[in-house]
Amino acid sequence: xxxxxxxxxxxxxxxxxxxxxxxxxxxxxxxxxxxxxxxxxxxxxxxxxxxxxxxxxxxxxxxxxxxxxxxxxxxxxxxxxxxxxxxxxxxxxxxxxxxxxxxxxxxxxxxxxxxxxxxxxxxxxxxxxxxxxxxxxxxxxxxxxxxxxxxxxxxxxxxxxxxxxxxxxxxxxxxxxxxxxxxxxxxxxxxxxxxxxxxxxxxxxxxxxxxxxxxxxxxxxxxxxxxxxxxxxxxxxxxxxxxxxxxxxxxxxxxxxxxxxxxxxxxxxxxxxxxxxxxxxxxxxxxxxxxxxxxxxxxxxxxxxxxxxxxxxxxxxxx
Numbered sequence: 001x002x003x004x005x006x007x008x009x010x011x012x013x014x015x016x017x018x019x020x021x022x023x024x025x026x027x028x029x030x031x032x033x034x035x036x037x038x039x040x041x042x043x044x045x046x047x048x049x050x051x052x053x054x055x056x057x058x059x060x061x062x063x064x065x066x067x068x069x070x071x072x073x074x075x076x077x078x079x080x081x082x083x084x085x086x087x088x089x090x091x092x093x094x095x096x097x098x099x100x101x102x103x104x105x106x107x108x109x110x111x112x113x114x115x116x117x118x119x120x121x122x123x124x125x126x127x128x129x130x131x132x133x134x135x136x137x138x139x140x141x142x143x144x145x146x147x148x149x150x151x152x153x154x155x156x157x158x159x160x161x162x163x164x165x166x167x168x169x170x171x172x173x174x175x176x177x178x179x180x181x182x183x184x185x186x187x188x189x190x191x192x193x194x195x196x197x198x199x200x201x202x203x204x205x206x207x208x209x210x211x212x213x214x215x216x217x218x219x220x221x222x223x224x225x226x227x228x229x230x231x232x233x234x235x236x237x238x239x240x241x242x243x244x245x246x247x248x249x250x251x252x253x254x255x256x257x258x259x260x261x262x263x264x265x266x267x268x269x270x271x272x273x274x275x276x277x278x279x280x281x282x283x284x285x286x287x288x289x290x291x292x293x294x295x296x297x298x299x300x301x302x303x304x305x306x307x308x309x310x311x312x313x314x315x316x317x318x319x
Contacts, residue, residue, distance in 0.1 A: 013079025
């Protein structure tokens with residue numbers, strides 16, 4: 001491949017891990033395959049910036065003097081809450097010329113403020129998805145995935161999701177072996193697809209206030225292969241099916257059926273990643289009953305079949 005220039009935008013209040021996480025991935029790829037990436041960092045005036053944790057970063061130079069990038073990467077942090085108008089102005093002017101636009105965490109707020117996400121699907125840190133959707137109605141915000149690709153624009157969720165996205169881009173630019181080598185060096189797994197949820201099923205839903213419903217949540221997690229119909233769960237909670245379904249949704253923010261679907265998918269993913277059990281065995285242990293039912297669930301939620309998911313995201317198979 002031709003050398004790609006990667007320009008990483010720095011500003012006061014940037015989140016240091018949003019910068020250093022992707023930076024380590026791309027620099028690791030450059031060390032593995034010299035001539036792949038020309039990496040540059042830049043701030044508005046070329047001066048040092050202070051991160052949200054108090055760390056001072058010294059850029060290579062000013063944004064206006066930076067080379068035209070192939071990949072323009074915008075990190076997040078407290079500095080995205082009330083950004084310098086000059087920064088959003090620079091992004092508005094120069095962003096459209098970048099063949100690849102990438103944001104980490106709340107860096108999506110800066111891209112949106114510059115009009116670079118209009119008409120696109122995007123994500124950001126779960127705590128700021130509502131704000132992104134409210135302030136920028138032209139953006140289709142998806143709060144679920146750890147990163148989203150829409151054409152040449154890629155947005156990611158909080159901190160570690162930026163590493164996942166950077167690894168995916170390295171795999172795209174070079175190949176899986178290089179990305180896997182970088183992941184191993186950083187002691188992270190090359191295993192999370194972009195459409196994996198930011199939260200596990202238990203964290204994605206609220207914890208119910210009442211003990212009977214909390215107990216049902218625990219039961220579902222511990223017994224994904226059992227009868228988890230509304231009628232069965234309602235009987236366990238000693239409520240009528242109608243009352244149970246209404247109370248569960250009010251207290252957890254999701255329906256019993258959707259909660260069960262998430263738990264089963266998560267359980268099946270873990271078995272595919274961490275065991276050598278066959279697809280049929282995994283489907284039964286996760287409550288799907290048949291491999292075909294599990295395949296349909298995986299394709300719908302993750303865009304890939306179970307066997308392909310295992311091939312790509314089970315680290316043990318690559319050693």
